[in-house]
Amino acid sequence: MVRLLGAGGLVHRRSGRQGPGLLHRDSAPNVTGQLHMGHALNNTMQDIMCRYKRMLGYEVLWMPGTDHAGIATQNVVERQLASEGKSRHDLGREAFIERVWEWRAEYGGKIINQLKRLGASCDWSRERFTMDEGLSTAVREVFVRLYQEGLIYRGDYIINWCPRCHTALSDLESEHEEVKGGLYHIRYPFKNGQGHLVVATTRPETLLGDTAVAVNPEDPRYQDLPDDTVLLPLLGRELPIIRDPYVSTDFGTGALKITPAHDPNDFMIGQKHGLASIRVMDDSGTINAEGGPYAGLDRFEARKVMLADLEKQGLLEKQEDYLHSVGHCYRCKTMVEPILSKQWFVKVGPLAEEALKAVQEGRTKIVPAQWEKTYYEWMTNIRDWCVSRQIWWGHRIPAWYCSCGEVIVSHTTPEACPACGSSDLTQETDVLDTWFSSALWPFSTMGWPEQTPELAKFYPTSCLVTGFDILFFWVARMMMMGIKFMGEVPFTDVYIHALVRDASGQKMSKSKGNVIDPLIVMDQFGTDAFRFTLAAFAAQGRDIKMSEERIAGYRNFVNKIWNAARFTMMNLGEDEPGELPVEPTLEDRWILSRVSRVAQEVGRAIEEYRFNEAANLAYQFGWHEFCDWYLELAKGSLYDQGDPKRQEATRAVLAEVFSRLLRVLHPFMPFVTEELWQRLPGTNDSIMTAPWPGDHDGEIDPQAEHDMGLVMEVIGAVRNIRGEMGINPGTVVPVILSAQGGQTRQVLEAQAARIQSLAKTQELAWAAEGEQPAKSAGAALPEVSVFVPLEGLVDFSAEEARLEKELAKLDKELTPSRKKLTNQGFLAKAPEEVVAKEKAKVAEGEDKIIRLKENLARVQSFR
RNA sequence: AGGCACGUAGCUCAGGGGGAGAGCGCCACCCUGACACGGUGGAAGUCCCGGGUUCAAAUCCCGGCGUGCCUACCA
Structure with a gap:
C-alpha cells in the first residue's frame, strides 16, 4: 500500500569532495504492500551504486522510507471496515485515522523487511514516513508559504472527480483509456418551432446541465438560423445559441452543447460567455434534483433512460459507434466525472518554469537523455495542480474558515479570526494530495525547515533512481519544490530505469496473472x-x-x-x-x-x-x-x-x-x-568497507595479455583439432609447433608445461619455420603454426574436410577487406591507421591461407 | 491527433560508421582431483524493407512496414 520513497544524498569523501547522493522511490503500490519487480529493480540499482561508492570511500546516505498513499490506504482500511459492516463515517474522522495508523503499524513495515531481504543497504535508522511529525511540519510550512505568495489558491473549477473514492483527483491521477461509446446526434428544437438544431455528444446524460448550444461563427451552415434560442430536450429549458471559434466545423454536426459544470472546455466557454453552470450530479455520480424526472438515477442508468426517452420523442436523430478516450481513477479504475467544484490548487507555472530551466541548463541531468524531452513537454504544458482531496487520511489542509467569510492559512491553529475576532473557526476538512508531501522528500527527510547538518552535507543529493511512470508525479514535483524552497535542484542526476515485464513482454499485473513474485x-x-x-x-x-x-x-x-x-x-x-x-x-x-x-x-x-x-x-x-x-x-x-x-x-x-x-x-x-x-x-571487516580494486594501473600489462593470448590460441587450436577430429579427450596427442620469430617461440617454450596440461599434449616438438610435419592436422595462427600428427589417430579425410571448412571461412572473412583495398577511394580517403589495419588483416589472413593450403595438399597426398 | 522508443542467431537481447556479439537453447564428445547449476569443441544471422549521405552503413539521414509506450479538452 505504501509506496517506497528513498532518499539519500551521499557522499563526501574524506576530502570533503561531493559525490553522488541517491534517492529512490517505486511504482504504484498494491493492496498487499508486497515487494514487486519494480521495487526490486529500483532498489537493486540504487544498492549497486551505494555499495560501489562506499567501497570507493564515499560517505553514502541512502534514506529509506514510504509515503502514506492517501487514497489507496484509505480504500483498504475502508474495505476492512466494510467487512465489519461499518463505514468510516460510523467511526468519525479521528477514530478512522487512528484505525489507519493501526493498519500501518501492522502492514506498513512489511515491505521494509522485504527490502532488507533484497539486501538494500539503506541507513535504516533514518527511515521516514510522509506522515511523520517532521515531514508534516515541512508540508505545513510549504503550504503556508506558497499560499502567502499566491502560489496556492482556492477556487471553483472543473476537476476530475472519482464518484467511487469521493474525491477530486489531479490530472495525472485520471488515466485515459480507450472506451467504446456512442456519438449521439440529438435534436434541439428551435424555440419558435421552426425545426431543430442537431447536436452531437458522447455524453447525452449531461444535457440536463446544458446552458447553451454553440456553433462556429464561420460555419456556413449556421449563418442564418431560424431562431437564436433552442429548447433543451427532455427538460424544455431555453438555451441561447452562442457563437465561438472554439467549435470545430468538421466534427459531428458543428453544433456543440455547452455544459459548463461537467466539461472543462464547456466551462471555459461558459466563463467567456457568462453562462450559468448547472451541476446535475452528486458526489456519487447520481443525477440530482436539477435532473428533474431523472433525479436519483445513476449516471449510466440515466444515459440509457434518457436515450430511450429521446428516441420516443423523435429527438434522437442517429447514433454511431465511437471510440474515444475517457479518464479513469488511477486507484479504482472508476470512470472519472469532470465536475465543477471548489478545490485548492497549486499555481505551477512559475515553479515549472524554474524546474524546466534547471534541466535545460544541465543543473540536473536526466539519464537516458531521451526522457528530457518528455520532461520538457510536460513542464511546458503543465496545468495547475489540484491538491485537495476529500478524504481523511493525509495532511489536513492548514486553512480555517470564519463565519465572517475570512480564510486563515497558518502553521498553527488560529485562536481567533484576524478580521472579525470571532473564535468560531472551522478547519478545512480536505487533505492534501500524497504527492504534495512526496515532493518535499529530498529535504523534508533531512529536517527541513530546520537548517540541519544533513541538509548542508547532502543537499543537493547526487542521484534519483526511478521509473518513467513516475517522472511527472514525483520527479517533476520534487524539482519544483526543491528549487523553490532550497534554492537548488534536489538532485544532480535522475536515472530513469526500465519497466520489468513478463517473459513475453506484457506488463505484469495481478489481473493478468503474470506476476512473478520477487520473494518467490x-x-x-x-x-x-x-x-x-x-x-x-x-x-x-x-x-x-x-x-x-x-x-x-x-x-x-x-x-x-x-x-x-x-x-x-x-x-x-x-x-x-x-x-x-x-x-x-x-x-x-x-x-x-x-x-x-x-x-x-x-x-x-x-x-x-x-x-x-x-x-x-x-x-x-x-x-x-x-x-x-x-x-x-x-x-x-x-x-x-x-x-x-x-x-x-x-x-x-x-x-x-x-x-x-x-x-x-x-x-x-x-x-x-x-x-x-x-x-x-x-x-x-565486512566486504562492504573493503576498498574497490580499481587502483592498480601498475599491474596493467599489455605484454602479458598478448603473450597469454598466444598461449590460449595455441591451446585452443589443439583443442579444436581434437574436437573436430573426434579424438578422445583422454588421449594425449603429440604436437609440433612452428613459430614465426624467436620471440614467439620463446614465449611458447616458457609456457610448454601449461600448454601440455591444458591441451593434453605430449612434450612440445618444434619444426623449423616453413617445415612441414608429415601426416598431421594443422592450424594456422597469427604467429605460429600448430600441427598435430595424426598417424594412427584419425583418418585423413576428416582433416581434409576440416581444413576446407577453415579455408572457406577465412576466405569469407577476408572478402570485405580485400574489396576495400582495391577501392581507390578507400585508399585515398580512409584514415591511415584504418588502411594499415585492413592491410595487416589481409596479410595475416593470406599467410594463414597459404599455410592451411599447404596442410591440405599434404593431407590429400596421404589419401 | 502528436511524441518517444524498438525491429540483430531458434528465444531474450547487447553493440552502434571501418573484422557480426552474449546468455539461454541446440549438436557432438567428456563424471579430468572447485563446480554436470560442470568441461571442451561446434552449428546457427538478407543486423525489418526501400532509398540517400560516405572511400566505407547493421550503425547516420529520409520514407515505408510492424510492435510497444507516453501525452492530448475536438463534443
Whole structure:
C-alpha cells in the first residue's frame, strides 16, 4: 500500500569532495504492500551504486522510507471496515485515522523487511514516513508559504472527480483509456418551432446541465438560423445559441452543447460567455434534483433512460459507434466525472518554469537523455495542480474558515479570526494530495525547515533512481519544490530505469496473472542471482523481460563463484596469503592485469548507469577468464610439490585476485560475496568497507595479455583439432609447433608445461619455420603454426574436410577487406591507421591461407 | 491527433560508421582431483524493407512496414 520513497544524498569523501547522493522511490503500490519487480529493480540499482561508492570511500546516505498513499490506504482500511459492516463515517474522522495508523503499524513495515531481504543497504535508522511529525511540519510550512505568495489558491473549477473514492483527483491521477461509446446526434428544437438544431455528444446524460448550444461563427451552415434560442430536450429549458471559434466545423454536426459544470472546455466557454453552470450530479455520480424526472438515477442508468426517452420523442436523430478516450481513477479504475467544484490548487507555472530551466541548463541531468524531452513537454504544458482531496487520511489542509467569510492559512491553529475576532473557526476538512508531501522528500527527510547538518552535507543529493511512470508525479514535483524552497535542484542526476515485464513482454499485473513474485524468486534462486539478473538485463532505454530461465542462468554463475571459492580456499589453507611475488609467472601477470582493468571498467560502467555492461563485464571475467583459464593454469603451480616457492607465490596471486573478484562482484551479489569474504583468510571487516580494486594501473600489462593470448590460441587450436577430429579427450596427442620469430617461440617454450596440461599434449616438438610435419592436422595462427600428427589417430579425410571448412571461412572473412583495398577511394580517403589495419588483416589472413593450403595438399597426398 | 522508443542467431537481447556479439537453447564428445547449476569443441544471422549521405552503413539521414509506450479538452 505504501509506496517506497528513498532518499539519500551521499557522499563526501574524506576530502570533503561531493559525490553522488541517491534517492529512490517505486511504482504504484498494491493492496498487499508486497515487494514487486519494480521495487526490486529500483532498489537493486540504487544498492549497486551505494555499495560501489562506499567501497570507493564515499560517505553514502541512502534514506529509506514510504509515503502514506492517501487514497489507496484509505480504500483498504475502508474495505476492512466494510467487512465489519461499518463505514468510516460510523467511526468519525479521528477514530478512522487512528484505525489507519493501526493498519500501518501492522502492514506498513512489511515491505521494509522485504527490502532488507533484497539486501538494500539503506541507513535504516533514518527511515521516514510522509506522515511523520517532521515531514508534516515541512508540508505545513510549504503550504503556508506558497499560499502567502499566491502560489496556492482556492477556487471553483472543473476537476476530475472519482464518484467511487469521493474525491477530486489531479490530472495525472485520471488515466485515459480507450472506451467504446456512442456519438449521439440529438435534436434541439428551435424555440419558435421552426425545426431543430442537431447536436452531437458522447455524453447525452449531461444535457440536463446544458446552458447553451454553440456553433462556429464561420460555419456556413449556421449563418442564418431560424431562431437564436433552442429548447433543451427532455427538460424544455431555453438555451441561447452562442457563437465561438472554439467549435470545430468538421466534427459531428458543428453544433456543440455547452455544459459548463461537467466539461472543462464547456466551462471555459461558459466563463467567456457568462453562462450559468448547472451541476446535475452528486458526489456519487447520481443525477440530482436539477435532473428533474431523472433525479436519483445513476449516471449510466440515466444515459440509457434518457436515450430511450429521446428516441420516443423523435429527438434522437442517429447514433454511431465511437471510440474515444475517457479518464479513469488511477486507484479504482472508476470512470472519472469532470465536475465543477471548489478545490485548492497549486499555481505551477512559475515553479515549472524554474524546474524546466534547471534541466535545460544541465543543473540536473536526466539519464537516458531521451526522457528530457518528455520532461520538457510536460513542464511546458503543465496545468495547475489540484491538491485537495476529500478524504481523511493525509495532511489536513492548514486553512480555517470564519463565519465572517475570512480564510486563515497558518502553521498553527488560529485562536481567533484576524478580521472579525470571532473564535468560531472551522478547519478545512480536505487533505492534501500524497504527492504534495512526496515532493518535499529530498529535504523534508533531512529536517527541513530546520537548517540541519544533513541538509548542508547532502543537499543537493547526487542521484534519483526511478521509473518513467513516475517522472511527472514525483520527479517533476520534487524539482519544483526543491528549487523553490532550497534554492537548488534536489538532485544532480535522475536515472530513469526500465519497466520489468513478463517473459513475453506484457506488463505484469495481478489481473493478468503474470506476476512473478520477487520473494518467490529469491527463495528459489537466491537473492544474489536475482539481483544479478536484474542488473544484467537493465540496459538503458529498454524494458526488462523477466523469466525464471534467465534467473537460473545467473544462479549458475553464483554457484560457479562459490565453487571457485571452494577451490581457492582449499588451496590457500588457513594461512594469510603472502605478498605478491616479485617474479610472477605469465599467467599471474596476465590475470592481475585483467582484474585491474575489469575493476576499472566495471566501476566506470556503474558510474554511467550502464548496469548491464557492468554485470556482464564481471560475469565474463569471473567465469571465462578467472575460472576457465586462470584456475586451470594455476593448478600447474599449485600442484607442483617440487617447487614450494612457486606454490606459495601462486597462492598469493590466487588469494589476491579472488579477493578482488569478490569485491568487484559485491555490489551485485552482496550476500555470497560477504559470506565468502568472511571465510577468506586474512580478512576481518565486512566486504562492504573493503576498498574497490580499481587502483592498480601498475599491474596493467599489455605484454602479458598478448603473450597469454598466444598461449590460449595455441591451446585452443589443439583443442579444436581434437574436437573436430573426434579424438578422445583422454588421449594425449603429440604436437609440433612452428613459430614465426624467436620471440614467439620463446614465449611458447616458457609456457610448454601449461600448454601440455591444458591441451593434453605430449612434450612440445618444434619444426623449423616453413617445415612441414608429415601426416598431421594443422592450424594456422597469427604467429605460429600448430600441427598435430595424426598417424594412427584419425583418418585423413576428416582433416581434409576440416581444413576446407577453415579455408572457406577465412576466405569469407577476408572478402570485405580485400574489396576495400582495391577501392581507390578507400585508399585515398580512409584514415591511415584504418588502411594499415585492413592491410595487416589481409596479410595475416593470406599467410594463414597459404599455410592451411599447404596442410591440405599434404593431407590429400596421404589419401 | 502528436511524441518517444524498438525491429540483430531458434528465444531474450547487447553493440552502434571501418573484422557480426552474449546468455539461454541446440549438436557432438567428456563424471579430468572447485563446480554436470560442470568441461571442451561446434552449428546457427538478407543486423525489418526501400532509398540517400560516405572511400566505407547493421550503425547516420529520409520514407515505408510492424510492435510497444507516453501525452492530448475536438463534443
